[in-house]
Amino acid sequence: EIAISESQERMAVVVNKEDEEKFISLVAKENLEAVRVAKVTDTERLRMFWRKEKIVDLKREFLDTNGARQITEIEVQLPKDYSFNVSDVDVKEEWINNLRKLNVASQKGLVERFDATIGAGTVLMPFGGKYQSTPAEGMVAKIPVLNGESKDATLMTYGFNPEMGMWSPYHMAYYSVIEAITRLSAMGGNYKKARLTLQEYFERLGKDKNKWGKPFSALLGAYQAQMDLGIPAIGGKDSMSGTFGDLDVPPSLVAFAVGVIKAKDV
Numbered sequence: 001e002i003a004i005s006e007s008q009e010r011m012a013v014v015v016n017k018e019d020e021e022k023f024i025s026l027v028a029k030e031n032l033e034a035v036r037v038a039k040v041t042d043t044e045r046l047r048m049f050w051r052k053e054k055i056v057d058l059k060r061e062f063l064d065t066n067g068a069r070q071i072t073e074i075e076v077q078l079p080k081d082y083s084f085n086v087s088d089v090d091v092k093e094e095w096i097n098n099l100r101k102l103n104v105a106s107q108k109g110l111v112e113r114f115d116a117t118i119g120a121g122t123v124l125m126p127f128g129g130k131y132q133s134t135p136a137e138g139m140v141a142k143i144p145v146l147n148g149e150s151k152d153a154t155l156m157t158y159g160f161n162p163e164m165g166m167w168s169p170y171h172m173a174y175y176s177v178i179e180a181i182t183r184l185s186a187m188g189g190n191y192k193k194a195r196l197t198l199q200e201y202f203e204r205l206g207k208d209k210n211k212w213g214k215p216f217s218a219l220l221g222a223y224q225a226q227m228d229l230g231i232p233a234i235g236g237k238d239s240m241s242g243t244f245g246d247l248d249v250p251p252s253l254v255a256f257a258v259g260v261i262k263a264k265d266v
Helices: 017-029 091-099 162-167 169-186 209-229
Strands: 045-050 053-059 139-142 152-159 195-201 233-239 252-262
Touching (some): 152 169, 162 169
């Protein structure tokens, strides 16, 4: 498929030739599609053909180099001291100030722009409760099947605190993973069987070693959380272009946790 097309949306698996048909049949039982797109040879070359014409012919040893090696300096800044002394704080004033922040504004208007009922697989609506105004901890939807009714559902939750990211990218990423997993557990999911995908967004880095330290420390934090919980990330996406003029996005690593559950148990 034109060299796997958008490879981040596909999964490539290498199997023995004798197991090809069995593998494809097993994939079909999971309501997925699998096709053979290549075969392993002993020519030590990568060859691609389109309409019976050879369009790529590269040496394997060239591919093994992974292109030019790039090196940069990184310097991680320690988080600034943060005072948790609230003895002299006016709670009412701080509460009102917090409500003024964009980060705590209601997302209901945005959510209503998306139809959560498409496919009739929704288990939890985005907002529930007596007045249909209480936000759910995460998404729950039945796994679609061609025939019959599915009793299994998928869970998806997220975790991210932008203010913590501006204080410490390491702690922000660590607690993004913790928050996503905590929400999934609160919804009845088994955190031990959950998997993660990490969405990263940072300012344009250039050659500034201090800026490079932000994604470096964030990835360390996310990695430490995964090691502590014994839960791996199986996907993700990153962008280092969050700069416009003098404006930079805060260091961002949004963790999404995904798991399965019986629909009746939600």
